Amino acid sequence: xxxxxxxxxxxxxxxxxxTAKQAISQTYEVYDQNLRLKSRIxxxxxxxxxxxxxxxxxxxxxxxxSKEYKPFVDLKALSVYNYDQPWIVVxxxxxxxxxxEYGEEIFAPEFDEIEVFYTRILARKGNQFWVYDHSTRKIxxxxxxxxxxxxxxxxxxxxxxxxxxxxxxDNPQKIYDELQEVNMNFLKSKESSGYGLINRQGNYxxxxxxxxxxxxxxxxxxxxxxxxxxxxxxxEERADIKYTSYHKITxxxxxxxxxxxGKLRRVMDNDGILLDQVGMEKVTDVGxxxxxxxxxxxxxGLLGPKGWEVPPVLEVDLILPGSEGLxxxxxxxxxxxxxxxxxxxxxxxxxxxxxFKEGIAAFRQDEKWGFINNQGTEITGADYExxxxxxxxxxxxxxxxxxxxxxxxxxPILEKxxxxxSLAADNYYISENEDKFxxxxxxxxxxxxxxxxxxxxxxxxxxxxxxxxxxxxxxxNGDYVLPVYYKSIVFxxxxxxxxxxxxxxxxxxxxxxxxxxxxxxxx
Numbered sequence: 001x002x003x004x005x006x007x008x009x010x011x012x013x014x015x016x017x018x019t020a021k022q023a024i025s026q027t028y029e030v031y032d033q034n035l036r037l038k039s040r041i042x043x044x045x046x047x048x049x050x051x052x053x054x055x056x057x058x059x060x061x062x063x064x065x066s067k068e069y070k071p072f073v074d075l076k077a078l079s080v081y082n083y084d085q086p087w088i089v090v091x092x093x094x095x096x097x098x099x100x101e102y103g104e105e106i107f108a109p110e111f112d113e114i115e116v117f118y119t120r121i122l123a124r125k126g127n128q129f130w131v132y133d134h135s136t137r138k139i140x141x142x143x144x145x146x147x148x149x150x151x152x153x154x155x156x157x158x159x160x161x162x163x164x165x166x167x168x169x170d171n172p173q174k175i176y177d178e179l180q181e182v183n184m185n186f187l188k189s190k191e192s193s194g195y196g197l198i199n200r201q202g203n204y205x206x207x208x209x210x211x212x213x214x215x216x217x218x219x220x221x222x223x224x225x226x227x228x229x230x231x232x233x234x235x236e237e238r239a240d241i242k243y244t245s246y247h248k249i250t251x252x253x254x255x256x257x258x259x260x261x262g263k264l265r266r267v268m269d270n271d272g273i274l275l276d277q278v279g280m281e282k283v284t285d286v287g288x289x290x291x292x293x294x295x296x297x298x299x300x301g302l303l304g305p306k307g308w309e310v311p312p313v314l315e316v317d318l319i320l321p322g323s324e325g326l327x328x329x330x331x332x333x334x335x336x337x338x339x340x341x342x343x344x345x346x347x348x349x350x351x352x353x354x355x356f357k358e359g360i361a362a363f364r365q366d367e368k369w370g371f372i373n374n375q376g377t378e379i380t381g382a383d384y385e386x387x388x389x390x391x392x393x394x395x396x397x398x399x400x401x402x403x404x405x406x407x408x409x410x411x412p413i414l415e416k417x418x419x420x421x422s423l424a425a426d427n428y429y430i431s432e433n434e435d436k437f438x439x440x441x442x443x444x445x446x447x448x449x450x451x452x453x454x455x456x457x458x459x460x461x462x463x464x465x466x467x468x469x470x471x472x473x474x475x476x477n478g479d480y481v482l483p484v485y486y487k488s489i490v491f492x493x494x495x496x497x498x499x500x501x502x503x504x505x506x507x508x509x510x511x512x513x514x515x516x517x518x519x520x521x522x523x
Contacts, residue, residue, distance in 0.1 A: 026058070026487075030069070031498040033459070035473070035481050038497070041069050045501075049083045051494030053101045062090060064103050067495055073103035087116040098123070098132075106132050106139070117150040124148070131156060131168065142167040151181040153200045169202025182215045186234050197221070197234055206232065206239035214251060220270035222251050231256070231271055242271035255285050267291060267303060275303055290321045302327060313342030324356040326374060337361070337376075346376040358390040360408060371395070371410065380410040388423070394444055396421045396429075405429070405444055413444035426457055439463060441476070448478040458491045462498075473498075 028041045046069065047055045054065035055075075062080070064073035077090035077097060086101040090109055097109030098121050106121055107114060113124040119134040129148050132139045142148075145165070148158040158165040163175040178190035179198075187198040189208055196208030212224040219234040229249040233240045248259045249268065256268035267275040267283055275293065282294040283303075291303040299312035302319040310319050310327055316338065318330040326337040326345060336348040337356075354362040359374050368382035371390075386398040394405050394413060402417035420432040421440070429440035431450050438450035439457075447463075448455075454466035463474040465484065472484035482489070488501040 027502050028069075028499040029486075029502060031482075031500065033496050033498070035498070041499075044069070046490060046499055047080070048490050048492050048494075048499075049080065049088070050085055050101065053083065053085075053088065054492065054495075055080060055088075064088075064099070064101075073099070073105075075099060075109075076105075077109045081114070082116070084116045087121060089114045089116060095125075100134075115150050117152075117154060120150060120154060120156075122148065122150045122156060129156075129158070129167075142172070151179075151187060152184045153181065153186060155187060155198075155200065155202055157181065157187070166198070166202045169198075171202075183219065185219060185236070188213060188215065194225075195223075197232075197239055199234075199236055205234060205237060216256075216270055218270070222249070222256065229258075231268065233271055243268070243273070253285055255283060255291065257283060267293070269305070274305075275307070286318070286320055288321045292319055310338065310340055310342055313338075315344075316342065320355075322355055324359065324374065326356050326361075328353045328355060335363075345374075346372065354389070358393065358408070360390045360395075362387045362389075369397075379408065380406070391423060392427060392442060396423065405440070407444075414440070414446060416446065416449075418450065424457065428457060430455065439474075439478075447476060448474060459493075462491075464489055464491075471500075 026045060028044060028046060029037055030039045030041060032038055044056050044058045046065065047057065049055060054069060056063045056065050056071055057079070060078065062075040062077045063071040064075060066072050075088070075090050077092035079091050080088060081091040081096055082089040088099045088101055090097050090099065092109030094110045096111050096114040098106040098114050098116065100106060107123045111123045111125050115122040121132040123130045127144050127146065129142050129145060130139055131142050142156060143158070145158040146160050148156055151157050155166055156168050157179045158167050163177060164179040165172060165175065166179070176189050176191060180188045182188050185200060189196045189198055191208040194208050195210040195213040196204050197206040199205050210223045210225050214222045216222055221232040221234065223230040223232055227246055229245050229247070230241050231243040233242050245258060250257050250259070257264060258266035258268055264280045264283070265276065265278070266273050277293065279296045280293055281296050284292040286292050289305045290309070293301050293303050293312065295312050299314055300316050300319060301308055301312035302310040302321070304321070316329050316331055319338070320328040322328060325339060327340070328335055329338045329348070331348045334348040335350045335353045336344055337346040337353065338344050350363040350365060352364040356374055360371050360379065362369050363372055363382070365382040369384045369387040370378060370380045370382040371387070372378050384397040384399050388396040390408065393408055396403055397406055403419065403421040404417045405413040405421065407413050418431045418433055422430045424430055427442040431438040431440055431446070433450040436450040437452050437455040439447040439455060441447055452465040452467055454464070456464045458464050461475045462481070463476070465472055465474055467484045469487070470484045471486045471489045472480055473482040473489060475481050482500060486500040486502055490499040492499060
């Protein structure tokens with residue numbers, strides 16, 4: 001009798017364990033791009049980080065997967081902290097580590113901080129630092145510092161109480177007063193002798209002798225040494241002095257202006273003279289590297305990156321950068337449009353105007369917006385609280401708190417209105433009502449009304465949607481090609497496959513009383 005009780009009790013425990021672990025299992029259905037089911041992967045949780053990086057986090061184990069979704073590298077961590085191609089930074093119980101996306105372990109997950117930048121990785125444990133260089137495939141201990149970081153140009157800038165260091169340069173013990181990253185090519189340094197510029201190799205291309213230096217953009221700098229003003233362009237191995245002058249060059253609100261004998265004479269670009277004009281009274285930055293130049297005879301012109309776009313003319317107070325041959329202009333407090341000769345094409349009658357796109361521009365009267373064409377004819381009244389540019393013959397407008405699409409004739413394309421309409425990158429429109437999303441085609445046809453908590457075009461004819469906590473896929477007709485059923489859907493573009501996550505329900509185990517138990521003799 002005791003034996004029988006023992007076997008039944010043991011089987012009961014086994015049944016409980018099996019049903020608890022196997023009744024519901026996490027699986028992925030693997031589809032090709034034509035939504036044909038190829039296979040099913042069981043007992044896994046998969047994330048796609050890039051075209052070549054697939055991560056499994058099943059059973060609290062982080063593993064790198066092959067294209068066939070087979071584990072091939074244990075990442076020895078609990079989560080992915082950061083992915084910056086080709087580096088995977090992971091977080092484990094003992095700290096952070098770094099792996100190459102092909103599976104090579106660079107730093108085990110035991111560091112306080114990991115920083116990656118193209119071919120280099122900086123690791124910190126306490127106040128000690130190491131650098132991995134992918135070109136040499138070596139890890140180098142670079143020293144003990146108060147702090148250190150990978151600069152934009154690939155050098156490491158380190159700091160201790162006595163100053164700054166470049167531990168990867170040919171002179172790692174050299175101390176700098178300051179080191180500042182300015183772009184992906186150069187660092188600006190400061191020593192007791194002045195400012196200088198350092199390249200990617202950690203070498204000076206401009207010795208630290210400059211009294212004052214300001215980074216402009218690209219590889220251009222504005223500098224002052226003694227009483228000599230300079231415009232400098234940096235190359236990999238040297239610094240070219242593009243322009244020098246003993247006349248005063250100022251950097252005012254982003255504008256480089258040169259004064260001769262105290263009078264404004266030249267507008268400069270990064271490497272030389274943009275305009276040399278006698279009689280300038282004032283230069284004003286109006287955006288997009290454009291300037292209004294006011295002359296002593298009360299003429300105003302629009303100066304662009306290549307010279308005059310509108311030469312100085314009378315009867316204009318302000319000229320803004322334009323498009324399609326027309327420029328917003330202001331006179332007596334009102335806006336209109338002039339051509340590149342300064343002739344008024346649309347009279348100054350509006351409080352504000354936009355620029356032309358597809359032959360149509362927006363205007364504002366009082367607090368409302370409307371549209372005019374390039375002949376000055378109003379195609380709508382000032383009826384809208386907000387308007388967008390026209391894009392492929394359509395514009396988004398807001399009227400009485402609701403958004404709608406209108407065509408170039410000023411008429412609504414759809415009868416429906418929405419809380420919000422947004423133009424997506426692929427010329428589709430995302431519609432929104434009460435925090436739910438829908439989709440409108442580039443032609444202005446509603447594909448699906450706003451009813452999803454999430455909606456995203458992932459691929460040609462594939463639209464990912466979510467209702468509650470379930471995902472599905474629509475085509476561009478609004479028909480379901482995968483039902484709203486899955487826990488998640490992942491697009492693996494590098495593999496041209498789609499993974500649909502599901503809870504797979506196993507068949508229930510047979511009741512214990514129906515199981516045939518083989519008894520021992522004498523039981």
